Amino acid sequence: MIQQYLRRQQDESNDYKPVFYDLKQTQDLQAFEALLTSRPHIRINDNIYSQLRELMKIRNPTKRLTAEEYEEKIQSYLGDIPIEKFGIWVYYSWIDRLVHLVDEADFIELRTSRNQHKITAAEISVLSKKKIGIVGLSVGQSIALTLVMERICGELRLADFDNLELTNMNRIRCGVHNIQTSKVVIAAREIAELDPFIKVKIFKDGMTEANMDEFFTADGVLDVFVEECDGVDIKILSRIKAKELKIPVVMEMNDRGMIDIERFDLEPERPLMHGLIPEVDIATLKGLTDAEKLPIFSPMLALENASAKMKFSLGEIGKTITTWPQLASSVVLGGALVADTCRRIILDQLKSSGRYYIDFEQLIV
Structure with a gap:
């Protein structure tokens, strides 16, 4: 019995490049939906709101924003784009995980904000x-x-x-x-x-x-x-x-x-x-x-x-x-x-x- 289970071991893939999905693009949206259908147990991390909240925070360093002000600024930043389609979705095949991120420019701004001004x-x-x-x-x-x-x-x-x-x-x-x-x-x-x-x-x-x-x-x-x-x-x-x-x-x-x-x-x-x-x-x-x-x-x-x-x-x-x-x-x-x-x-x-x-x-x- 144990040997039968051990034979299930799969060869390790060499995948290392994530796949990006911009749900504002029809082709990407269709591919994204196909991925979700084909991978019913995929792990999803959708914490885009916390990223947008941090973005509003670092762009307003002189003011302590209230919950209402955060919400107002985030909604203004989203415009007509539904939050689930905002930014980019990233799929990591080797861990079968989807992560919702802000787009590249916002990502870099957030990722490097704690470097300022040691790195300008x-x-x-x-x-x-x-x-x-x-x-x-x-x-x-x-x-x-x-x-x-x-x-x-x-x-x-x-x-x-x-x-x-x-x-x-x-x-x-x-x-x-x-x-x-x-x-x-x-x-x-x-x-x-x-x-x-x-x-x-x-x-x-x-x-x-x-x-x-x-x-x-x-x-x-x-x-x-x-x-x-x-x-x-x-x-x-x-x-x-x-x-x-x-x-x-x-x-x-x-x-x-x-x-x-x-x-x-x-x-x-x-x-x-x-x-x-x-x-x-x-x-x-x-x-x-x-x-x-x-x-x-x-x-x-x-x-x-x-x-x-x-x-x-x-x-x-x-x-x-x-x-x-x-x-x-x-x-x-x-x-x-x-x-x-x-x-x-x-x-x-x-x-x-x-x-x-x-x-x-x-x-x-």
């Missing part, structure tokens, strides 16, 4: 047009979600070839039902649930020599490239491409709060990774074990400056552990550091290259 309206407008690419979705997931929560870009390109394993969940925020789901799909879904209007493009095979041009340039050149991958060859090749295209590169090491910045946009002749890449034949770097990567990574990442526990752990790879450790606290810190750095680069508030440490063990003693 003019800056929000600039950021919304920018494209950021991230390779490596362990630290990269935290970075991506922080970028989206602050709305530091309008488009994200995500690359990682790996599926989630239970061992990854010490630093990747997701549920256990995501085991064996693509890391980029997990991140893209989380982004869509945070902000369905941000464009996301995924590369499930990771970054490769074959898709590198597409990753960096398709539908517009990246404004910032965030490199968080384990592949030594891609670490180097992606920087060669970024330098060629004059794209700034940001990397976070996940130890001692080290963040690395290469401003190829301002310094096109700057040596890759500050001149720390050893002389190697890139063709020989594919498929190395973590232990084999260490002699190459060591000068690139200045591992002599790593924390004592990280240095010890590196010596244990292939003995008592299989790869280098990462902690959720460091990953979350990395998300904050990279997001803040990307925002300041895009807004021309940070012009330097170099390596910087936010080492809690030194700062908080």
Whole structure:
């Protein structure tokens, strides 16, 4: 009997793009009604009124509105449009849920209202047009979600070839039902649930020599490239491409709060990774074990400056552990550091290259 039930397990889909329905459009209305008919158990979240109430509140910051004034302003804003047709309905197929939202402009106004004036309206407008690419979705997931929560870009390109394993969940925020789901799909879904209007493009095979041009340039050149991958060859090749295209590169090491910045946009002749890449034949770097990567990574990442526990752990790879450790606290810190750095680069508030440490063990003693 149990085996019969277990055979019901369905293969996980790779859907990550929400579907939008504007019920003011006849075709969308018909498709929406068909969806409701075909999915009788669909979960519906219709909290459009609370969003409109918040919109009226932030547009009238100097006045405490009464219930009657809220109602009057909302009705005036709706005009002749029935509230169920106002804004947009968003369907998330992977959780079989419909959500009623205000339209994109109102959504952005609401989503960024608590950023004011740390990020100004003019800056929000600039950021919304920018494209950021991230390779490596362990630290990269935290970075991506922080970028989206602050709305530091309008488009994200995500690359990682790996599926989630239970061992990854010490630093990747997701549920256990995501085991064996693509890391980029997990991140893209989380982004869509945070902000369905941000464009996301995924590369499930990771970054490769074959898709590198597409990753960096398709539908517009990246404004910032965030490199968080384990592949030594891609670490180097992606920087060669970024330098060629004059794209700034940001990397976070996940130890001692080290963040690395290469401003190829301002310094096109700057040596890759500050001149720390050893002389190697890139063709020989594919498929190395973590232990084999260490002699190459060591000068690139200045591992002599790593924390004592990280240095010890590196010596244990292939003995008592299989790869280098990462902690959720460091990953979350990395998300904050990279997001803040990307925002300041895009807004021309940070012009330097170099390596910087936010080492809690030194700062908080």
